[in-house]
Amino acid sequence: MSKLGLSQDKINQARQEAKIVADHTQAFIDKHTTDSVERTIVRLLGVDGINEFDIPIPNLVVDFLKHHHDPSIGIAQMLAYYIKKHNTTLDDIVAKITKETLPPQTIEPLSKEEVKKQLFPYYEKQMKAIVAQRATRDKFKQMHKLDRPMLYVIVATGNIYEDVTQAKAAAKQGADVIAVIRTTGQSLLDYVPYGPTTEGFGGTYATQENFRIMRKALDEVSIQEQRYIHLVNYASGLCMPEIAAMGAIERLDMMLNDSLYGILFRDINMERTFIDQYFSRVISAYASITINTGEDNYLTTSDALQEAHTVLASQFINEQFALRAKMPPHLMGLGHAFEIDPTIEDGFLYEYAQALMAREIFPEAPLKYMPPTKHMTGDIFKGYAQNTLFNIITSTTNQSIHLLGMLTEAVHTPFMSDRYLAIENAKMINQTMKHFGDEITFKKDGKIQSRAQNVLHDAHKLIKDINKDGLFDSLSKGVFAGIKRTKDGGKGRLGVYQKDPSYANPIIDDMLDSLKEVN
Amino acid sequence: MGYNLDNKIKDTNKNNKNILPYGDTMNDGKVQLSFTLPVKNDEKGYQAALKTAQNMTLENVMIADSITLEEEFTMYIAYGTLTNGVNYDDIHVEEAVKHTLSKDEIEEKIKLHFDKPIVVVGASTGTDAHTVGIDAIMNMKGFAGHYGLERYKGIDTYNLGSQVENEDLVQFAKDKNADVLLISQTVTQKDVHIKNLIHLIELLEAEQMRKDFLVIIGGARITGSLAKELGFDAGFGPKKFAEDVATFFVEELINQKSIKNQ
Numbered sequence: 001m002s003k004l005g006l007s008q009d010k011i012n013q014a015r016q017e018a019k020i021v022a023d024h025t026q027a028f029i030d031k032h033t034t035d036s037v038e039r040t041i042v043r044l045l046g047v048d049g050i051n052e053f054d055i056p057i058p059n060l061v062v063d064f065l066k067h068h069h070d071p072s073i074g075i076a077q078m079l080a081y082y083i084k085k086h087n088t089t090l091d092d093i094v095a096k097i098t099k100e101t102l103p104p105q106t107i108e109p110l111s112k113e114e115v116k117k118q119l120f121p122y123y124e125k126q127m128k129a130i131v132a133q134r135a136t137r138d139k140f141k142q143m144h145k146l147d148r149p150m151l152y153v154i155v156a157t158g159n160i161y162e163d164v165t166q167a168k169a170a171a172k173q174g175a176d177v178i179a180v181i182r183t184t185g186q187s188l189l190d191y192v193p194y195g196p197t198t199e200g201f202g203g204t205y206a207t208q209e210n211f212r213i214m215r216k217a218l219d220e221v222s223i224q225e226q227r228y229i230h231l232v233n234y235a236s237g238l239c240m241p242e243i244a245a246m247g248a249i250e251r252l253d254m255m256l257n258d259s260l261y262g263i264l265f266r267d268i269n270m271e272r273t274f275i276d277q278y279f280s281r282v283i284s285a286y287a288s289i290t291i292n293t294g295e296d297n298y299l300t301t302s303d304a305l306q307e308a309h310t311v312l313a314s315q316f317i318n319e320q321f322a323l324r325a326k327m328p329p330h331l332m333g334l335g336h337a338f339e340i341d342p343t344i345e346d347g348f349l350y351e352y353a354q355a356l357m358a359r360e361i362f363p364e365a366p367l368k369y370m371p372p373t374k375h376m377t378g379d380i381f382k383g384y385a386q387n388t389l390f391n392i393i394t395s396t397t398n399q400s401i402h403l404l405g406m407l408t409e410a411v412h413t414p415f416m417s418d419r420y421l422a423i424e425n426a427k428m429i430n431q432t433m434k435h436f437g438d439e440i441t442f443k444k445d446g447k448i449q450s451r452a453q454n455v456l457h458d459a460h461k462l463i464k465d466i467n468k469d470g471l472f473d474s475l476s477k478g479v480f481a482g483i484k485r486t487k488d489g490g491k492g493r494l495g496v497y498q499k500d501p502s503y504a505n506p507i508i509d510d511m512l513d514s515l516k517e518v519n
Numbered sequence: 520m521g522y523n524l525d526n527k528i529k530d531t532n533k534n535n536k537n538i539l540p541y542g543d544t545m546n547d548g549k550v551q552l553s554f555t556l557p558v559k560n561d562e563k564g565y566q567a568a569l570k571t572a573q574n575m576t577l578e579n580v581m582i583a584d585s586i587t588l589e590e591e592f593t594m595y596i597a598y599g600t601l602t603n604g605v606n607y608d609d610i611h612v613e614e615a616v617k618h619t620l621s622k623d624e625i626e627e628k629i630k631l632h633f634d635k636p637i638v639v640v641g642a643s644t645g646t647d648a649h650t651v652g653i654d655a656i657m658n659m660k661g662f663a664g665h666y667g668l669e670r671y672k673g674i675d676t677y678n679l680g681s682q683v684e685n686e687d688l689v690q691f692a693k694d695k696n697a698d699v700l701l702i703s704q705t706v707t708q709k710d711v712h713i714k715n716l717i718h719l720i721e722l723l724e725a726e727q728m729r730k731d732f733l734v735i736i737g738g739a740r741i742t743g744s745l746a747k748e749l750g751f752d753a754g755f756g757p758k759k760f761a762e763d764v765a766t767f768f769v770e771e772l773i774n775q776k777s778i779k780n781q
Binding site: 169172173184185201202265267300301373374377378410411415416417420 | 553586588645650651680681682705739757
């Protein structure tokens, strides 16, 4: 029974419209592949490392395909062909490509069964490693079952070893989730850097070695604290599926993963990133990694009061994209945020309505709720009060992933003490208001109910409009965050290829086969 | 923990030659602060906190609370008294704009003095991922009831968003024949914004384009003096809106025109 008087019919209709949006886009996705998807296949075959110029080997392998062959056949077809033709191993072929000693030949495509037969021994190892990581996580999680939102904090020093110090301190203070912010501009790199890194701006490079270092440190704290500490990074930008694969292998627990965010806020080409997102979500579903979507960002450029329905519409669409990747709802960390101007009368009521509405519409989703940022001023005392209001809604509407607001937002990257104060505030609210949400109901057709119903109504209408124009054209009209992006614009467009009939990706096929039908 | 009324306050008249922080009595010099030391939360740590506050020339230091952040990290909340005031009369401030015009007045001035729109290119540059500042000044909606430049008649705006490289910004400004560059720096780490701002000026000078644009910076940590020091035409800190920025560049562009016409 909806506390907000939301019509289940209306919710179903909106969901149905979103399904059509996603289906149309998926038809395009299924016909295409990208540089990053192909590099991901190479990585999942177990290929890693860099050459003497720091170029990642997966890039060299895919570049070989692009220079000497028709990229539309895909890297799996090419590698399987050379392995079979030379009657040798993958390592041998990759070494020859790296040393530029492999003479290019005309490829006569193998059957898809033959491609799989040639490559299975290599990717099986990574698939098994991912399954083992899943089991390890499940075991860790049995130590302590959470009955409250997960407390999520960010570290962003630029140096992975300094990140470890800060992350461990935050975890010991009570954080459940540690996100290592990436260095500025990594989303626009068309390769994944390699090895441990100590130099980053506003964040730390996402590399497989950095993942490993932080995972090891957090596992140690998890055991000490008898509470699993989740690790977050970003499967986003131009290397979306590659980072998803690295995260799956190194047991990250959550990945920020949202094409719409990349298109709008990083000007990444929409065709490229929707194709990339699909593979990345299949990998994350297979690895039981929770995705975090980025709807909260819309409200940093658009007005939170006027544009609330765009957040809900995008959540509906993101849900459908996740379902296409056979991702179960319990891994869909749909995003939203507390960004209404605090001087607006009854702003708190509208925030409450929005948060509870998301909870009711997506009952199984681990909703990710983001703190105020736009109206944080540098007045840390006021900021602390704003964060308290935000924490009340997070706790009493049962949000799942609670990104803690920092009182020094808009001043600097957090001090250790800022993080401590944020955790203490959230703990206090979780304790003192534990069952507040269960105790209250809302006045029929009062401000809160009406607000939620109106937002749902507007979101439904917006998705219908998006359906009329198609998602690509809608984005070029600026439906989300007031930002317009064209289908042909943005970064990474050159790395998109239509698939040849002989194209093969046995890894995604196997992952999809093992995932249960969820929609 | 009693509230420590300092009996050293003799003169409770406000004195502009010696302005002191105000707690609840004129010239009491009271300040509150918090800081974290990488030490254990024990008696030795407490003494370290006292000395830390004393190093800041605080007297009558009171450590109101000490909070364990981690085994070897303690946060202190401290109070103390300052006796060395500042000479308020001696302070001179670099104000880019003395009298801010209203949007209507600005539009009127543009109409009167310019036969084509003023082109403004804005961006949050370098590593800064925040667009809040530049959006507040440039976007249609503006901020806190002050419309952004996009809404002004006679001003063409291009907001390039965040993490824009200085090189790209300069190229874009050149292509659009810009009159004004607005640079926003919202949140920065380890003063990286200063390096980035210096780099922009160096770049403009190297390309011999410094005089082609009015270059203005804005952000929470920006002041007029800092802007001048770094070689910018003006700088706007918190609580400045589109009107302040527009008043500055419209008047400055008019000045430049009249100099050229002489």
